[in-house]
Amino acid sequence: MKILSLIFLFTLSLVANDAVHEFAKSEECQACHTQIYSEYYGSMHANATPDKDVIHGAVWAKHPANTKANRYLCGKCHTPAANNLDKMLTKGEKAPADVNNETHQEAISCAYCHRIKSIELHADSNTNIIDKTPNKYYATRKRGLDSPFHKIETESNEHMRNGNVCIGCHSHRMNKNNLNVCSTNIANEMDGANCVSCHMPKVKGSTSSINESKAHSFHGFAGSHFNSEMLTQYVDISVLRNIDNFIVNIDNKTSHALLLHPMRLAVLRISVKRDSETIELEKEIFVRVLGKDAKPAMPWVADTTIKDTMIKANEKRAVKREFKLLKGDRVDVVLGWFLVNPKAVKKLGLDKEEVATKFNVFKKQSFNF
Ligand code: HEC
Ligand code: HEC
Ligand code: HEC
Numbered sequence: 001m002k003i004l005s006l007i008f009l010f011t012l013s014l015v016a017n018d019a020v021h022e023f024a025k026s027e028e029c030q031a032c033h034t035q036i037y038s039e040y041y042g043s044m045h046a047n048a049t050p051d052k053d054v055i056h057g058a059v060w061a062k063h064p065a066n067t068k069a070n071r072y073l074c075g076k077c078h079t080p081a082a083n084n085l086d087k088m089l090t091k092g093e094k095a096p097a098d099v100n101n102e103t104h105q106e107a108i109s110c111a112y113c114h115r116i117k118s119i120e121l122h123a124d125s126n127t128n129i130i131d132k133t134p135n136k137y138y139a140t141r142k143r144g145l146d147s148p149f150h151k152i153e154t155e156s157n158e159h160m161r162n163g164n165v166c167i168g169c170h171s172h173r174m175n176k177n178n179l180n181v182c183s184t185n186i187a188n189e190m191d192g193a194n195c196v197s198c199h200m201p202k203v204k205g206s207t208s209s210i211n212e213s214k215a216h217s218f219h220g221f222a223g224s225h226f227n228s229e230m231l232t233q234y235v236d237i238s239v240l241r242n243i244d245n246f247i248v249n250i251d252n253k254t255s256h257a258l259l260l261h262p263m264r265l266a267v268l269r270i271s272v273k274r275d276s277e278t279i280e281l282e283k284e285i286f287v288r289v290l291g292k293d294a295k296p297a298m299p300w301v302a303d304t305t306i307k308d309t310m311i312k313a314n315e316k317r318a319v320k321r322e323f324k325l326l327k328g329d330r331v332d333v334v335l336g337w338f339l340v341n342p343k344a345v346k347k348l349g350l351d352k353e354e355v356a357t358k359f360n361v362f363k364k365q366s367f368n369f
């Protein structure tokens with residue numbers, strides 16, 4: 001019995017330690033991958049910690065894992081290079097988010113992402129399996145070039161090659177009530193989608209300063225905070241004029257909903273310019289509200305979706321306005337979003353933060369009749 005339990009404990013500690021690896025610092029990549037580094041440095045991946053991302057920080061400040069348990073379990077996806085990730089993921093341990101811990105500040109680091117060897121699929125959220133070799137990075141190009149600093153592996157990693165290396169963190173996240181809080185695709189039907197081709201398009205500039213190349217994959221990760229103009233081509237807007245009304249069609253050619261995080265609120269603003277007059281028509285709101293007892297609730301409390309008007313994957317949404325267009329009229333439409341639903345801004349103490357309160361314009365178009 002004693003031997004058995006010893007073996008059991010030993011195995012447990014192996015599993016726990018397996019979450020912790022040492023990663024090269026992102027700064028070490030800067031000298032040779034200068035452009036990639038500067039794009040990455042401004043991205044949400046480099047800034048996913050509670051102190052650098054005020055929105056994440058505000059939610060974490062209210063979260064019971066912080067206020068009651070003092071354990072930053074968000075680290076699994078927000079600071080996965082942390083040197084105490086195992087404690088963050090173990091019930092009963094204390095492991096706060098620590099501004100003074102350099103490995104926390106690395107957030108989702110270069111080396112972390114490039115060492116994802118495979119992805120384990122789980123019901124609550126997936127898990128990245130990290131390659132144990134510290135200086136070997138998975139990649140996709142077959143230039144046959146070597147680096148003096150590290151090994152490169154381009155053949156063996158299915159997830160790198162098919163562009164789905166992202167789904168360890170982005171696939172889905174269930175809360176304790178088994179409610180899907182946020183997902184790119186809950187059913188894991190990723191075959192048709194490629195996160196990398198849309199979010200990391202090829203842009204001008206060399207991959208490294210050692211071998212001159214014309215283009216590299218964009219590492220600023222176009223998304224709802226930054227660089228959204230790189231994604232406008234995946235959402236088409238058109239206007240159809242009928243006799244007594246008109247319809248604004250929004251064609252989302254994306255393999256996931258227009259916005260994913262439950263805090264977001266998208267808005268379609270519609271106005272008609274007639275002669276010198278501008279007529280504002282009713283705006284359309286796209287939102288997914290989580291709740292409990294028919295009232296909106298924080299994601300960790302919610303047990304149901306009380307409203308979901310978000311534009312879905314590959315959906316063509318028709319928004320009708322009972323307004324008769326005349327010859328010479330111009331219809332102006334603006335599609336954009338608030339990163340934080342204005343109704344939640346105050347409760348989260350974010351009403352003075354521009355990033356949380358400003359309206360982000362995604363696409364603006366005019367149609368003449
Ligand atoms: C001393 C220079 C140097 C440093 C430092 C360096 N690299 Fe590289 N890296 C290279 C060279 C050279 C290549 C070959 C590809 C090229 O130049 O286009 C390369 C290629 C890569 C590739 C594969 C590109 C492909 O072919 O698909 C990845 C991924 C990569 N580096 C990641 C990193 C990461 C992560 C770091 C920091 C932890 C880093 N590198 C630091 C020089 C460097
Ligand atoms: C399974 C991975 C995963 C875990 C665990 C996780 N997150 Fe996230 N989180 C994400 C991803 C992916 C995004 C980006 C989603 C998007 O932009 O749609 C995100 C974004 C967010 C945002 C939006 C940030 C912004 O700037 O708009 C907040 C807030 C947030 N998470 C809070 C938390 C908190 C608090 C925890 C821990 C209690 C947590 N998350 C745990 C994956 C995770
Ligand atoms: C280790 C977990 C992890 C991996 C792997 C990961 N992400 Fe993320 N990603 C996050 C988290 C966490 C956030 C939210 C950070 C925040 O807002 O604080 C995020 C945010 C984003 C955003 C939103 C950016 C914005 O401007 O709002 C995009 C786009 C994104 N990731 C794309 C990708 C792509 C593409 C990949 C695969 C190449 C990927 N991610 C891999 C965890 C991850």
Ligand code: HEC
Nearest residue numbers: 166170184193194195198223224228231234254259260261
């Ligand atoms: C066909 C192109 C396309 C594909 C494929 C795609 N996306 Fe997106 N993604 C978009 C568009 C368009 C938006 C909305 C505009 C924006 O956020 O700038 C978006 C938004 C996002 C956001 C921000 C959502 C939010 O609520 O803040 C994240 C995170 C993201 N995508 C991750 C991914 C991941 C991970 C994959 C792969 C599983 C993926 N995307 C596949 C086009 C795509």
Ligand code: HEC
Nearest residue numbers: 029033036037040045108109110113140196207215216217
């Ligand atoms: C969220 C995950 C993620 C992070 C973080 C990340 N990368 Fe990448 N990186 C990728 C993916 C995926 C590709 C493959 C892109 C493709 O196939 O087009 C890639 C490609 C590369 C390449 C190959 C060159 C190219 O143009 O395709 C290099 C070099 C590289 N990354 C270095 C870095 C460095 C340096 C950092 C940090 C400054 C970094 N990466 C951060 C996911 C990531």
